[in-house]
Amino acid sequence: MKELRLVMVEDEAATARNLEYVLKGLNENINIVVILQSVSEAVNWFENNQTSYDIVFMDIRLADGLSFDIFKKVNIHRPVIFVTAYNDYAIQAFKNNGIDYILKPFDEQEIAKALDKFENLTKPAEQELKGLKLAQLLEYVNIELKSYKKSFLVHYRDKLVPLETAKIAWFYTSNEIVYAHTLDNKQYVMDFTMEQLEQQIDPELFFRANRQFIINRKAILEIEFYFNGRLAVKISPETPEHILISKVRVPVFKSWMNN
Known part of the structure; x- marks a missing residue:
């Protein structure tokens, strides 16, 4: 061949x-x-x-x-x-x-x-x-548009409970562990990498801000100009670290926010 x-x-x-x-x-x-x-x-x-x-x-x-x-x-x-x-x-x-x-x-x-x-x-x-x-x-x-995950099964104490995707404020990774933090300020450990999550959630609702964060547009409070052409995104509930959008990602982020 x-x-x-x-x-x-x-x-x-x-x-x-x-x-x-x-x-x-x-x-x-x-x-x-x-x-x-x-x-x-x-x-x-x-x-x-x-x-x-x-x-x-x-x-x-x-x-x-x-x-x-x-x-x-x-x-x-x-x-x-x-x-x-x-x-x-x-x-x-x-x-x-x-x-x-x-x-x-x-x-x-x-x-x-x-x-x-x-x-x-x-x-x-x-x-x-x-x-x-x-x-x-x-x-x-024959384009077939896929649906994105509506919920995830997550561990909570000794149970598995459904977590509605739309209620997740942000995903965060630290020390190779991925967390989902909800709009009502609860946190769960996820069984997926950030890359796997990014392919399963609705890109109209979620944005990969950087290597550590995927954020829900519903959780964004305000956006500030930061050093060297970057943007700082303020989220509610508050995140453990600042969420910074790199200079090269700023146009993509603005396009997503204006969509």
Whole structure:
């Protein structure tokens, strides 16, 4: 089987590793050419590598902006499969070389179907699909929007109790333990990593502020300007440490807050 040269645009290391593992498990001839972690890095790479890849797997919200900004600055001549936690960018995705739109947390079957679509689209008999109108293409790829977790089962004393996701003010990790702190000021230990939680909760409601915190927009009281272009977010209930948004994440955070 012919080598498939793949470029990945993903700023979460854990997600990139998981996707690479799934891809190589599905097709041993897949060659991950490069993993790009930001808009600026991707623009620079694609400018200098116009033909050295066959397909792109791309996240949408990156540390320094939306991946759609890449297409405004450089031409990408290959099909793109978007893999994202956000379900509101589908039309933009298909206007930017998109042939599939997969929501996190993804599974092996979805990735396999996406690769099959790529293979079919590159067959001569399937070239006519490229001329389909956007609405037809959306129907062809059959986007399935996933629901996010409504609750988690958490340990409380000697019991398991349901914890409603919407009532969690923030998730916090310290010493490799992840905690969920509720709007009514209760705290529970979670059985998930921050990366796993990020893929299971609604990105319209929760935002990954930094490595230590995922915050609920309902818990945000105010936002202050901080040193070096950063933002400090004040949360209720109060957090054990300051929540700081890095300078490169500020545009993404503002976009999320304005959504």
